[in-house]
Amino acid sequence: MNQFKRFFVFVLVAACTCVQSVAQVNYEKREDIPAKYKxxxxxxxxxxxxxxxxxxxxxxxxxxxxxxxxxxxxxxxxxxxxxxxxxxxxxxxxxxxxxxxxxxxxxxxxxxxxxxxxxxxxxxxxxxxxxxxxxxxxxxxxxxxxxxxxxxxxxxxxxxxxxxxxxxxxxxxxxxxxxxxxxxxxxxxGTAGKVFTALSTADIEFQEVELSDGKKVKVTPGVYSQIVTNNLNQEDRKKAYEALYDVYYKNKNAYAAIYQGVIESEWSNARARKYESCLDAKLEGNNIPKDVYLNLVNTVRENTAPVQKYVKLRKKVLGLEKYYGFDGSISLTDFNKNYPYDEAVDVVTESVLPLGKDYQEKLKVATSSGWLDVYENPGKRSGAFSAGVYGVHPYMLLNYNGTLDYVFTLAHELGHTMHTTLSNENQPFATHGYTIFVAEVASTFNERLLLDHMMKNTDNPKERIALLTQSIEGIIGTFFAQTMFADYEYQVHTMVEQGQPVNADILTKVWGDIANKYYGDVTEKTKYSNYPWTRIPHFYNSPYYVYQYATCFASSAKLYKDVTEGTKKEKKEALKRYTTLLQSGGNDFPMEQLKKAGVDLSKPETILAVINQLDQLVDQLAVELEKLEK
The missing domain is CATH 1.20.140.70 (Oligopeptidase f, N-terminal domain)
Structure with missing residues (x-):
């Protein structure tokens, strides 16, 4: 690959390997933040x-x-x-x-x-x-x-x-x-994607609503997230949902035209380079078989029962007569423990011990040497990411806010940081950069380590419920939702490639048909239920990207099982294979790297393992909730 093209891919990875979170303002001025947190x-x-x-x-x-x-x-x-x-x-x-x-x-x-x-x-x-x-x-x-x-x-x-x-x-x-x-x-x-960004940020006009306490708020995406996560009044959540989605709904025809432009540009480039489809153009660079993509989409689409079981459990626990999509973020308990940053670092550091003391020591260096920018300050971008500088070290952005979600974000991004560190230490520049296809393996692996560590070290029933919910939501958001998005992308791209018309009504129907497969009748339908396609940035800025979140999650689940289960010898050998993966950068095709580590994504059982894992976690959550009731 031309090195300049490789550099632009690197910039894309740095931008996309992130977690968007609503952070609290901790310091009025950046100068007030201690140097060790910058x-x-x-x-x-x-x-x-x-x-x-x-x-x-x-x-x-x-x-x-x-x-x-x-x-x-x-x-x-x-x-x-x-x-x-x-x-x-x-x-x-x-x-x-x-x-x-x-x-x-x-x-x-x-x-x-x-x-x-x-x-x-x-x-x-x-x-x-x-x-x-x-x-x-x-x-x-x-x-x-x-x-x-x-x-x-x-x-x-x-x-x-x-x-x-x-x-x-x-x-x-x-x-x-x-x-x-x-x-x-x-x-x-890239013009169509830029138009999407402008329409969704600079030119968008969000609506104001009055909540049940008399407070009037303008419902931006950040405010919406806060309301649906923290406001226990379902009617307030409904107002926020309708106010936010009505903005996108009113621009549905513009978003449809933009998305059509994105896909037509992709299809033009694919044909110019003699690819049979946009998907082939995306996959062939890293030698990913199309069957891997289709295996993921088809297997998940036919096995959504655990997701529906979780939604039914939530509906029961929350005591809701009708359950809507905007009810999906409310906590099942009143657990709201604050986790100070330094304590969170200690917990995450302890959790990675199964990966060896050398790995743990390198992580300690990362968290104590100016590699992390921890707290929010005025003018700082939101979210979290990790991006490497070859010959120096990775730099990791946080907007730490003390929530359990951000403790997991810390573990997640440190997974990326350690992956980059090990690759850079063991690979020459020519092969140091790992592909997006394996980028989320280390991060989700570390999240699972953290979950098990925290579950073993708490008897607080509410914290255990919060931890299980965190893990379940992680699987649904990283694995199921991203596969659903991948299914949608594939269907719409195929329509454009076949010369079929694409407009707002057609896009909405495609989304609705897929959503019905995933959620059936366990959630109530609204006027806006089938319009999330209007506001998902990846569709417009990085087509055919999101499926890799799901394949990485499936890979890390298999690797985690190998490293933590079996005989002492089997676990040691599995750890060696996993460490080799982290050290291998981009020295081989990603599918081959994963196979060497013990993962074959072309097999349905690899995908089914994650689905079964979710099913077990939902059952475990039901048991913990029953204990709390007693």
Missing amino acids: WNFSDIYANWEAWEADFKAISKDMEKIQSFKGKLGENSENLAEMLKIQEDLMKKAYKVYQFVSFQSTVDMRNMELQAKLQQVQILFSQFGVATAWISPEMIQIPESTMKEWVASNPALKDHKFDLLDMYRLQKHVLTEEMEQLMSFYSQVS
């Missing part, structure tokens, strides 16, 4: 002068790369030298981009930082066009010649996987002129 940017550059030097050096490296145009096929030395310069450039690119991006992340009101970030993005966009010649020229080197070069030139050793895999995708590489043309149009292909 990012240490000096690990990347000591000052802006050092940043500026690398920024300028990237342009010089680019000129050197251009000097190899027309010469890559002459000998292995030319190819190796060009790749060496390109690798040095990309190492700088990670640092140059993230030094600005991270500082902007915690101070989004700083227009000077925004200008610098735009400056970097423009530079990289220019490079994408300028390097369009590399892939077409490299593919002209005969495969037999490339194998000889890789075998005889040690400087090409680290690049072996990418260089030889290039020929598998040969039919999708275009001429230099066509590649350049595609680069030009790549800037336009």
Whole structure:
């Protein structure tokens, strides 16, 4: 893969590996936050002068790369030298981009930082066009010649996987002129997604409602989340739900047109590169069989009984005559314990001991060395993510608010951080970046470790119920819901590919048919029930992305079982395989990496294992709730 394309994939992963949460304001000024809870940017550059030097050096490296145009096929030395310069450039690119991006992340009101970030993005966009010649020229080197070069030139050793895999995708590489043309149009292909973002953020006008206590609130997504999570009055939750969804409902035709534009752009690109479908175009890069996607979608669609059983249990416990989708976030008990951050770090650190003391010690370094930005401050973006800087260390964003949900978010993001750390420590730059397809394995694995650890260390019935609910909601949100989204994407993309019409009514019907398979008649239908498709960002900004949350969850469930169950020898061998996975970066196709670790996603039983796990957790929750009643 062209290193610039790899970099843009990396930026996408950094942006998407996140958890959106409603955080409480803890500090009025960022300066008031103790240094140990803030990012240490000096690990990347000591000052802006050092940043500026690398920024300028990237342009010089680019000129050197251009000097190899027309010469890559002459000998292995030319190819190796060009790749060496390109690798040095990309190492700088990670640092140059993230030094600005991270500082902007915690101070989004700083227009000077925004200008610098735009400056970097423009530079990289220019490079994408300028390097369009590399892939077409490299593919002209005969495969037999490339194998000889890789075998005889040690400087090409680290690049072996990418260089030889290039020929598998040969039919999708275009001429230099066509590649350049595609680069030009790549800037336009994201326009529909940008329109969605503008319509859903900058131009959207949220409605105000009056709640039962007389308080008037404007129902933004954040306020809506707070109301449906904390307000015990069902009528208030209904008002908030109707106010929020009515905004999207009124713009349904605009959202349908935008989504049609997104898919048509995807389909145009897929056909230009000679793929049979948009899904093939998304999967073939990482050599993912289509059967894996379809196995996931079909298996889950036919096994939604545990989800419906959980909803019925909630309806009974909450004492509701009618149960709606907006009743799904209310706690089943009045448990609202606060978990101070330092205590949460201790709990998470203790929970990962089954992965070995070395892993635990590395995690301690991560939480005590300026890798984490912990608390919310004015101007800081919401949510949580972990993003690496090769040659430095990962940087992890939080907006910690003391809730149980955020304790799990801490464990989740530390899973990403440790995955990145182990990959970077054990892989050369050429293969350090792991794919999205395995990205959520380590994070969800750590969440399961945390659940078991906390369940073993509490006798508080309300906390046990909260923990089980947390885990159940995690499976439904990460596995079932994302598979439902994947099902929807596949059906709608297929319609566009077959030349069928797509409009708001059709999209709503597709959503409704799938929702009925998942929830049946256990939830009440409303005017807005089948319109969530209007407001799911992944559909518009990263099509065919969400299924990987589900496949990762299934993979981590299988790996967790292997590491924690069986004989001492079996667990030790399973842990070794899992650790190898975390250390392997992108040195092989992700399906092969998972198979080596003990997971085969092409088998329905791998998917069914998660479904059975949910079923057992719902039964366990029912037992705990019964104990509480007694």
